Every structure is written in structure tokens, then in C-alpha cells.
Amino acid sequence: MTDTKLKQNSFLHSLSRLFPFLKPILPRLVLGLLSALAASVVALLVPQVYQVLINSALHQGGETTSVWIAAGVVLVLGALEALFVALRRFLVIAPSTMVEAKMRTTFFNHLQNLTVAFHDRWGSGQLLSRAMSDLNLVRRWMAFGSIILVVDSITVVLGTFLMFTLSWALGLVFVAAAIPIIISGYRFSRYYREVSRKSQDQAGDLATAVEESVHGIRVLKAFGRSREALASFSGQAEELQATEISKAKSLARFSMIVTLLPELALGTALTLGVLLVSTGQLTVGALVAFFATAAVVAGPVEFIGPLVAMSLSAKTAIDRHFEVMDTENTIVDAEQPKTLGTVRGSVEFDGVAFRYADSSSDVLAGLNLNIQAGETMALVGVTGCGKSTLLQLVPRLYEVTAGAIRIDGTDIRDFTLDELRTLVSVAFEDTILFSSSVRDNVLLGLDGDPADELLHQALEIAQAQFAYALPDGVDTLIGEEGLSLSGGQRQRIALARAIAAKPAVLVLDDPLSALDVNTEELVEARLRQVLTETTTLIVAHRPSTVALADRVALMEDGRVTAVGTHAELLAGNPHYRYVLASLSEEPKDLDSDLEDLEGDLEGAGR
Numbered sequence: 001m002t003d004t005k006l007k008q009n010s011f012l013h014s015l016s017r018l019f020p021f022l023k024p025i026l027p028r029l030v031l032g033l034l035s036a037l038a039a040s041v042v043a044l045l046v047p048q049v050y051q052v053l054i055n056s057a058l059h060q061g062g063e064t065t066s067v068w069i070a071a072g073v074v075l076v077l078g079a080l081e082a083l084f085v086a087l088r089r090f091l092v093i094a095p096s097t098m099v100e101a102k103m104r105t106t107f108f109n110h111l112q113n114l115t116v117a118f119h120d121r122w123g124s125g126q127l128l129s130r131a132m133s134d135l136n137l138v139r140r141w142m143a144f145g146s147i148i149l150v151v152d153s154i155t156v157v158l159g160t161f162l163m164f165t166l167s168w169a170l171g172l173v174f175v176a177a178a179i180p181i182i183i184s185g186y187r188f189s190r191y192y193r194e195v196s197r198k199s200q201d202q203a204g205d206l207a208t209a210v211e212e213s214v215h216g217i218r219v220l221k222a223f224g225r226s227r228e229a230l231a232s233f234s235g236q237a238e239e240l241q242a243t244e245i246s247k248a249k250s251l252a253r254f255s256m257i258v259t260l261l262p263e264l265a266l267g268t269a270l271t272l273g274v275l276l277v278s279t280g281q282l283t284v285g286a287l288v289a290f291f292a293t294a295a296v297v298a299g300p301v302e303f304i305g306p307l308v309a310m311s312l313s314a315k316t317a318i319d320r321h322f323e324v325m326d327t328e329n330t331i332v333d334a335e336q337p338k339t340l341g342t343v344r345g346s347v348e349f350d351g352v353a354f355r356y357a358d359s360s361s362d363v364l365a366g367l368n369l370n371i372q373a374g375e376t377m378a379l380v381g382v383t384g385c386g387k388s389t390l391l392q393l394v395p396r397l398y399e400v401t402a403g404a405i406r407i408d409g410t411d412i413r414d415f416t417l418d419e420l421r422t423l424v425s426v427a428f429e430d431t432i433l434f435s436s437s438v439r440d441n442v443l444l445g446l447d448g449d450p451a452d453e454l455l456h457q458a459l460e461i462a463q464a465q466f467a468y469a470l471p472d473g474v475d476t477l478i479g480e481e482g483l484s485l486s487g488g489q490r491q492r493i494a495l496a497r498a499i500a501a502k503p504a505v506l507v508l509d510d511p512l513s514a515l516d517v518n519t520e521e522l523v524e525a526r527l528r529q530v531l532t533e534t535t536t537l538i539v540a541h542r543p544s545t546v547a548l549a550d551r552v553a554l555m556e557d558g559r560v561t562a563v564g565t566h567a568e569l570l571a572g573n574p575h576y577r578y579v580l581a582s583l584s585e586e587p588k589d590l591d592s593d594l595e596d597l598e599g600d601l602e603g604a605g606r
């Protein structure tokens with residue numbers, strides 16, 4: 001994501017994107033701006049007092065009372081300036097934090113809605129840096145940078161005007177100095193916005209690297225690869241450092257110009273001013289007022305570099321934020337959604353094809369499969385044939401690229417996503433637990449009495465009663481910031497989560513792979529009772545999981561090539577025998593297996 005050749009929007013265009021968020025706080029922002037402006041005008045008034053004071057009192061026989069009056073006025077103006085600055089802060093700080101929070105929540109919500117395909121493409125650090133540091137930057141710019149930039153610009157224009165009214169000749173000296181400042185300011189802003197984009201993207205990549213290495217700390221340690229990880233991280237960190245240095249250098253160059261040229265202008269104006277006073281073309285009071293005004297203007301001019309830099313970084317942050325916000329969610333609710341009256345739970349895959357966005361070939365093509373309501377179908381196939389991909393299409397985590405999936409005859413795209421995801425529940429191969437309690441991990445936010453009952457039932461079916469023995473029982477924090485659980489314990493919590501949702505269709509991706517044989521048997525026994533009411537599609541990597549199923553679907557190269565009972569496939573399908581042999585934990589004698597099965601069936605009179 002460090003592509004700095006991304007389309008650059010104009011500053012105003014980027015700013016206009018903030019408008020919907022700013023609208024509610026606009027009155028306070030405008031008042032804040034007016035307060036800042038008032039503080040600045042007050043500061044500019046002080047030199048005018050000097051002029052009156054010097055011209056009326058600072059000469060032989062001048063009035064002493066006017067000195068007291070002037071001192072009093074300067075004091076009042078100083079107090080007023082401080083008051084306006086405090087008022088500006090009071091008016092803008094709280095509302096800008098509100099905007100930041102609102103933008104962050106909207107961003108999070110949008111991330112939740114975006115497709116899994118989007119999350120496959122984006123590094124977590126890029127999203128993290130957008131949600132945290134970019135929005136922080138936007139807030140600081142809103143509350144401070146934008147207001148001071150406007151006020152400083154007005155102060156410079158107003159101050160220059162006042163300097164002209166005091167002496168147009170001296171004023172011209174400063175205008176001459178402004179021309180090279182404007183030219184180098186233009187060059188600076190062009191360069192800086194490129195480099196600030198680069199640095200913010202690199203910071204995002206670095207955050208991804210930190211996130212990945214923390215996530216994979218066990219692997220790095222176990223393989224003794226911490227040094228290599230550090231070397232790779234240092235490389236990325238150095239790249240960011242180099243970008244930051246070039247940012248700082250360009251700002252330093254521009255700041256030097258905006259500091260040096262006004263100083264040169266000041267020196268020239270001083271010489272010229274003294275000359276004008278000596279020839280009687282300028283009063284001493286006007287000369288002092290001119291320089292006092294120039295001193296007031298010099299502050300904002302010198303501050304223009306950092307302010308422009310801050311504004312450009314904020315612009316980049318806004319652009320980065322809206323790159324994500326503008327990404328459309330392609331998996332959405334049907335315009336006229338359908339609902340099922342009575343849910344039975346049959347599932348039909350009809351000519352289903354699927355291709356990942358960055359892939360050049362289909363993972364699934366022309367896949368047909370019918371699962372009857374209440375049936376348990378195991379999905380078996382060699383690794384990489386598309387089993388997990390197929391499962392993810394059912395709750396529409398990815399969208400079929402051709403064909404259709406139907407539940408009770410209704411295309412899953414015709415349901416609202418909420419309804420579909422109530423009908424279908426999933427347990428993935430990679431168990432994801434949230435940094436939350438066991439209860440929250442299983443119920444995912446569901447609350448109340450029936451929820452408690454559901455929790456206990458689900459934990460019992462998934463043989464996850466170990467949760468009650470945890471330090472705080474089912475309220476023990478687990479996941480990233482909580483207690484570490486074993487792989488098998490994590491899997492059982494994830495299985496309990498899928499069961500607690502009480503779905504019509506249960507989609508399980510090898511949910512028992514980390515369990516020992518005894519626990520697996522117990523879970524299977526309970527699952528077999530529960531699954532009679534639920535349609536289940538279960539990826540089986542172990543023959544013992546196949547045993548759970550009523551029928552088995554054999555997948556080859558992205559399609560289902562055979563469907564039947566375990567015995568039928570074992571008897572008639574060489575590829576099934578091959579796959580099953582490769583799934584076995586130990587070398588298996590499939591022929592004797594088959595004989596046993598046939599014996600069982602005959603014994604059962606079938």
C-alpha cells in the first residue's frame with residue numbers, strides 16, 4: 001500500500017469530504033475561528049496604540065497622562081487576546097473530538113460491512129493506522145491547524161494592509177520578500193504532499209509488520225527467526241525514517257526561507273525607514289508602529305511552514321480515510337428480500353462457480369450438490385480442492401461468481417444478510433477468539449436468561465465444560481488479552497459458538513481437528529444427536545469426522561464428482577479410497593473396513 005502514485009485530490013476536494021461530519025459542529029467551529037481572529041486583531045491593535053503614544057507623549061513636553069492611558073489600553077488588549085485564545089480552545093476542542101469519534105465509529109462500522117475479499121487485500125496495519133493516527137491527525141488539524149491557518153493568513157493580509165497605511169514604501173519591501181516565499185511555498189506543498197502520503201502509507205505497513213510479528217511471535221521464537229524478523233522490520237523502519245527525514249528537510253528548507261526573507265526585509269525596511277524619518281517623510285510613531293506590526297505579522301509568517309505541513313498531512317489522512325470509506329460493499333441485502341415461512345434447511349448448490357479476485361482461474365466451477373433438510377453431509381477432497389472456499393459461500397462471506405446457492409429453494413442472495421446469517425452458522429478451521437469472556441465468545445453479545453440456557457447447552461454439546469473450571473467460570477477473559485487456551489479448547493469454544501446460534505444450516509470446517517480421540521468421540525456423540533435437526537455441511541479431514549455424516553460429497557478440482565454414503569463411495573470410487581487413505585492418521589486397510597461396513601449393513605437388514 002505504499003503506492004505514492006495514487007490519484008491526488010485537490011485540497012478543497014479532500015476537505016469537502018469532511019463536510020457531513022463537520023456540519024453539526026460548524027457553528028462552534030465558526031465561533032472558534034472568530035475568537036481566534038479577534039485575538040489576532042487585538043494583537044494588531046497594540047502597535048496602533050504605540051503610534052498614538054509615541055506621537056503624542058514621547059517628545060519634550062508630551063502629555064504624561066496619555067502614557068498611563070496607553071499602558072492601560074495595552075493591558076486590556078493583552079487580557080482580551082488571552083481571553084479570545086482561551087475561548088477558541090473552549091469552542092473547538094470538544095466538538096472536534098466528537099467528530100473524530102464519529103468518524104472512527106463510522107469507519108469501524110464500514111469495515112464490518114466490507115467483504116472478506118476486501119480484508120484479504122488490506123493489511124491490518126493500514127486499517128489500524130487509518131482508524132487511529134490518521135483520524136487523530138484530522139482532529140488536531142480541525143481543532144487547531146485549520147483555524148490558525150485561516151487566522152494567520154488573515155493576520156498577514158490585514159497586517160500587510162496596516163503596514164501599507166503606515167508607509168507604502170516600507171510595505172513594498174515586505175511584498176517583494178513575499179514573492180519568493182509564495183513560489184517556494186508552492187514547490188514545498190507539491191513535494192510535501194507526495195512525501196507525507198508515502199510516510200503515512202509506510203507507517204501503515206510498519207504497523208502491519210508489528211501486528212504480524214506479535215501475532216506470530218510463537219512461530220518466530222520457535223524457529224529462532226526473531227533476528228530475521230528484526231532485520232526485516234528494521235529495513236521497513238529505516239525506509240520510514242528516510243521518508244520522515246526528507247519530510248523534515250523539506251520543511252526545514254521552507255521554514256528557513258520564511259524566516260530569513262522577512263528578516264532581510266526587516267533590515268532593509270529599517271534602513272529605509274530611518275532615512276524616511278530623517279527626511280521628514282515618516283513620523284517616528286509611524287515607524288515604530290510599522291515595526292511593531294511587522295513583528296506581529298512575522299509570527300504567523302514563520303509558522304506558515306509547519307501549518308502547511310500539518311494541513312497537507314491532514315489532507316493525506318482524509319484521502320486515506322475515504323479510500324476505505326469509498327470502497328463499496330458488494331455483498332449487500334436484496335432490494336426486495338424474501339423470508340422463509342417455515343424453515344426446513346435444505347441446501348442446494350446449483351452450477352456454482354467461484355474465483356478469488358486476484359486469481360486467474362476458478363476455484364469452483366459447475367459445482368452441484370443437494371443436501372436435504374436435516375441431513376449431515378461431509379465434504380471430502382484432497383487439500384486445495386476448494387472445500388473451505390465452498391463453505392464460505394453459504395453465509396455469503398464471498399459471493400458466487402456464477403450459479404446459485406439456495407436454502408429451501410430460495411436463492412441466498414434474496415435474503416437479507418441478517419436473516420441469512422441467522423439461518424446459517426459457521427465454525428472455521430482457524431479458530432478466532434475475541435479478547436472477551438467465554439460467554440461473549442460463545443454468544444457474541446446475546447444477553448438475558450434464554451442466552452444463559454443456550455450457553456450451557458452449547459458448551460455441553462461441544463464438550464467445552466472446562467470453561468466452568470476457569471478462574472472466573474464462563475466470565476473468564478480469553479482470547480488475545482485473556483487466558484490462553486489450548487487448540488482443542490479454542491476449537492470447542494468456536495464449535496459451541498456455532499451451535500449456540502441455533503441455525504437451520506450448520507457449516508463446519510474441520511471443527512474437531514485439534515481434539516484428542518476421546519474428546520472427539522464425546523463431541524461426535526453429542527453432535528450426532530443435535531445434528532438430526534440441523535442441516536450440516538462439514539469438511540472432514542479425518543475419517544472419524546466422515547463417520548458423523550449421513551452422506552459424503554467428494555470434491556475434485558472445484559466440483560463435486562460423487563455423492564453417496566461412506567460405504568457406497570468406498571466400494572465404488574477409487575478416488576474416494578485414495579482421498580480417505582491420505583486422510584487417515586495411520587495407514588488403513590480400506591478393504592477390511594469395507595467388509596466390516598457391509599457386514600454391519602447386512603446385519604441391520606439394509
Ligand SMILES: Nc1ncnc2c1ncn2[C@@H]1O[C@H](COP(=O)(O)OP(=O)(O)OP(=O)(O)O)[C@@H](O)[C@H]1O
Nearest residue numbers: 120356359363381382383384385386387388389390
Ligand atoms: N483468500 C484467498 N485468495 C486467493 N486464493 C485463495 C484464497 N483462499 C484460498 N485460495 C485458493 O483457493 C484454493 C482452494 O482453497 P481452499 O482453502 O478452499 O481449499 P481446501 O480444499 O479447503 O484445502 P484444505 O483441505 O487444505 O483446507 C487453493 O488453491 C487456495 O490457494
